[in-house]
Amino acid sequence: MCNKRLIDWVVIVPLLAIIAAPGLIQTAFEVRNRERPGVFEVFDRAPTARNLHDFERDLERSSLVLRVLRPWVQYGRFRLLADPGEKAVAGRDGWLFYEPGVRFVVERRSEPWQPGRAAIDAIRAFRDELQARGIVLYVVPVPGKESVYPDQLAWRATDAGVIVPARTAWLFDELRRHGIAAIDLFTVFRQLRGGRVHASPLYLAQDTHWSPQGAQLAAHAVAERILRSGAIALGNRRYRARTAAVDRVGDLVLMLQSPAIEAFVSPERVLCRQVLEPDSDVPYHDEPAAEVLVLGDSFLRIYERDEPGSAGFLAQLASELQAPVASIVNDGGGATLVRQELARRPNLLKNKRVVIWEFAERDLRDALDGWHIVSLDRSNSIPR
Amino acid sequence: MVFTTSLFVFYFLPLVLALYFSLLEACRRLGASDRACSLVLNAVLVCASYVFYGWWEPWFVLLMLGVTAINYLCARVASRPSVDPRRKARATRLAILASLGTLGFFKYAPFLEQNLNDLLSWFGVERAPVLALSLPIGISFYVFHALSYTIDIERRTAAPVRSGLDFACYIAFFPQLVAGPIIRYNTVAEQLVHRTVSAERFRSGIVLFVLGFAKKILLANPMGRVADAAFGAQSPGALDAWFGAVAFSIQIYFDFAGYSDMAIGLARMIGFEFPRNFNAPYQSQSITDFWRRWHISLSTFLRDYLYIPLGGNRRGPIRTYVNLLVVMLLGGLWHGANWTYVVWGAYHGVLLALERYHGKRGFWLGMPRGIRVCGTLVLVLVSWVFFRAASLHDALIYLAAMCGQSSAGPAWLALPSLLYTRTSLAVMAVAGVVLAWPVQAHDWSREITGSRAMLIHPLFCLALLVMISQSFNPFLYFQF
Known part of the structure; x- marks a missing residue:
């Protein structure tokens, strides 16, 4: 009896x-810091579902x-089960992948696919507005x-090479059907990879973004296509270049929000080709009056505005075109936010002959703020 | 509010327990009568339950109050000793109609509208806009609770409640409010007035709560991610589809059984004793056996309030098969307004009828136990495909994939990264052991030895740690 009573308390007290x-x-x-206990904040808010859920989130x-x-x-x-949490997926050889990106490849799309349709409508409207201004x-x-x-x-994908997810294949088909010029980096990367992990991978192992080599290759392909089309001519600014080494902790590691993991995972060392202004050591910089405007997301930001600077897609593109470019960059906002910003800065379109619009393929499903038609004349947008 | 959130575990639960037991102690010290004490404690439980329920959407509480009031008042009329039988029948009918009407409106009106639209569009009629209603969480459960009271009173198998507060406590009682188990009024009638609170009962309740909590967090949630990936995939291979179906089977069992364990455990902590809701269903040797072990509170509810009133097995074999089919169809529809649930119910109804037809002569009963268990498991697994799929079309595609009918596209190549992770394989292995374990949580929690006691704390800590690091935390049965 006494033993049973003891067990009761041994179980109950620690659990309570x-x-x-x-x-x-x-x-x-909170009391020690002379703050009002956060739990009382529930009484400060009107009892609506939204307020209660916000309170719960704040409390947590x-x-x-x-x-x-x-x-x-x-x-x-992470250590015991190689489980990188809900935002990342563990690959082979320590590679990490962004979970929404994996789902973009894997998941079935519903019919009719509303986000895809909204994307096509937004792209068509943007193309038409630019065309009216004589811009390609x-x-x-x-x-x-x-x-x-x-x-x-x-x-299962050991010998697969580069794959084109069903949604992206659909996008290319639709763009072709509507006569919109698209640059296919899948083919470019496939040709280089040849089904093997290249000595200099085109993407970082623990980051969602491309490596300096990937950015460089993409810039080369884009420049080649634009020059070939005759939309602009090769410039005459001969940029110089130098090599710069950068140690990067991948954004996928940072998403885990664990300093212990960050300390455990060694940063990736990458060699960047930093573009310099002709006849000087000053790093390349954009020029708003350039003939080419580039819109895009963090794929444009990496190495360009991050360390080492002027070594990302924009600088490589300028180097290939032998002319500066102008740009609008918004992390995660490649679908709509960059065009909204352009609508707010109409002067940026002056003197432009070409607009290059970059966005991550997974934006077709997960675009921040969705796909909206943005009017360049008025800074309003029509939600789709 | 959800049991497996920081808000519930670290704030709501300690606060309610502290309040409940302080008032209990105060009542005892003041020498209050049992009745006075239970009224005070029921008032605490009602308030706590309304906060718990209103957390999703505060106006849902008003709807629940309406269902509570109408059933209470009608049953009060029907239970008067001198009531005219016709008036009694009218009062009962009114309560049943009002309760089922509420359920029908919120749960099935958009479904009916949608189907009517589809039907009329064949004849060229323009589609009408479909009502956009948000489904009040747990409405199917509390409507069934209310119906159970009204019918029990009408049948005179239970005495009417002594106060509206007791009845409100019965309907809104937060442990079983949103996902059951479905507790029939006559099971708890006495406990609403007199209940025993003891350290032993509290200990066994908290242990059952911890076991349910661990089932949900450590087993159901990781399997849920796998099932979501498989069922949402563009082109799963046969292995992927079976893996996903097994993952969903594990998820739905541990999700629901875990919730039931938590609910029964919480109730036990504060002095209520509820019957078990699951009894090793994946060890069943037939579909009939499965329905004796799965969601027992629903199957017995449907048996007593639907199958038997329809005539049960007393009107010949054909009528018995029809009754089984009707009960399972409605049971399927109770789970959700979607044709997938109807097919799921019909599938089980047909299997039950077939088993009834073969009776004890069937070759199935002559098979070794292991084969019967495996065979039943496969039949149940296939039924879960209808239960989980978003539409009948998706279910058929998924079943085709299970039979090897899928194409090897990019999605197929990348899918293993979401399915066969170290975590999912480890969780599946542990789940397999737990499923095959002969002792169930319900019994395990009653007989706590020293070694079992030592296991509970680390298990709870582990489950809490995993809970705070994951945001994927769905409860499947909330939608019902």
Whole structure:
């Protein structure tokens, strides 16, 4: 009897302590810091579903215990089970992939596919507006890492080479049907890869983005296509270049939000080709009055505005064209936000002959803010 | 509110327990009568339950209050000793119609409209806009609770509640409010007035809660991610499709059984005793056996309030088969307004009828136990495809993939990265062991030895740690 009673208390007391501790610690911490306990904030808000869910989210985010424990749990899962959490998927040889990117390749699209239709409508409207101004549009869907290195993602794709997801194939078909110029980087990357992991991979192992070599190859392909079309002529600014080494902790590692994992994973060292202004050591910089305007997302930002600077797609493109370019870059906003910004800065279209519009292929499904038709005359947009 | 969130575990639950037991202690010290004490405690539970439920959408509470009020008042009229039988029947009918009408309107009106539109469009009639209603969470459960009370009163198998507060507590009781188990009124009538709270019961309740919590977080959620990937894939291969179906079978069992364990455990902590809702269903040797072990509270509800009133097996074999089919069709539809659930119900109804037809003569019963268990498992697994798929078309495509009918496209190449991860394989292996384990959580929690006690704390800590690091946390049965 006595033994049974002891077991009752041995079970009950620690379990109650476990459930009560986080709330009590949090309240004690806040009181000690002379703050009002966050839990009372529920009384400050009108009881609507949205307010209650916001309160719940805030409470969880501010929890001291959770903030301390969460990174260590992530670390444990990463080390023991090679489980990089919900935002990433573990590939082979330490490669990480962005989970929405993998789902973009894997998931079935519904019929009719509304996001895809909205994307085509937005692209057509943009092309028509530019055409009315005498400007040629080139659409550049950037392959996801999952499409270029499926062999690093799954054993089944060992000999697959570069794959074109069904949604992206549909996009190319639709663009062709509507007479919109698109630059196919899938074919470009496929030719280089030849089904093997190249000595200098085109994408970073622990990042969602391309490597300096990938950016360079893409810039070369885009420049070649534009020059061949005759939309602009080769310039005469002979940029110089130098090699710059950068150590990068991949964005996929940073997404895990665990300093222990960041410390465990060694940064990737990449060699960049930094473009310099002619006859000087000043790094390349955009010129708003250039003939070419480039719109795009973080694929344009990496190495260009990040370290080492002037070594990303934009600088490589300028180097290939032997002329500067202008640009609008918005992380994750390649679908709509860049065009909205262009609508707010109409002067940027002066003197333009070509607009290159880059976006990640997975934006067809997961575009930040969706695909909207943006009028360049008025800065309003029509939600689709 | 959801059981497996920080808000519930770290704030709501400790607060409710502290309030409940402080008031219980105060009542005891003041020498209050049992009845007074239970009224005070029921008031605490009702308030807590409304907060718990209103967290999703505060106006849902008003709807629940409406269902509660109408059933309480009608049953009150029907339970008067001197009531005219016709008036009694009218009151009962009104309560049933109002409850089922509410359920029907919120759950099935858009479905009916959609299908009517489809039908009329064949004759060239323009489609009408479909009502955009948000389904109040758990409505199927609390409507069934209310119906159980009204029918029990009408049948005089239970005494009417002594106060509206007791009835509100029965309907809104937060542990079983949104995903069951479906507790019939006569099961808890006595406990609403007198219940025993003890350290032993509390301990066994908290252990059952922890086991349910661990099932949900450690087994159901990881399998849910795998099932989502497989069922959403463009072209799963046969292996992928079977793997996904197995993952979903594990997810739905541990999701729902875990929720039931948590609900029964929470209720037990505060003095209520609910019957078990699952009894090793994947060890069933036939579909009939499966329905004796799966969601027992629903199957017994349907048996007592639908199958038997339809005549059960008393009106000859043909009528028995029809009754089985009708009950399972409606049981399927109860799960959701979608043809996939209707087909799922019909599939089980046909299998039950076939088993009834063969009776004890069937060759199936002559097979070794292992084969019967495996055969039943495969039949159940196939039925889950209809249950999980978004549409009948998707279900058929998925079944075709299970039979090897799919194309090897880019999606097929990349799919293994989402399915065969180290985590999913490890979880599936552990789930297999737990499923085959002869002792069920319900029984395990009652007999706590020293070694079992030592296992509970690390298990709870592990489940909590995993909970705080994951945002994927769906509860499948909430939508029903």
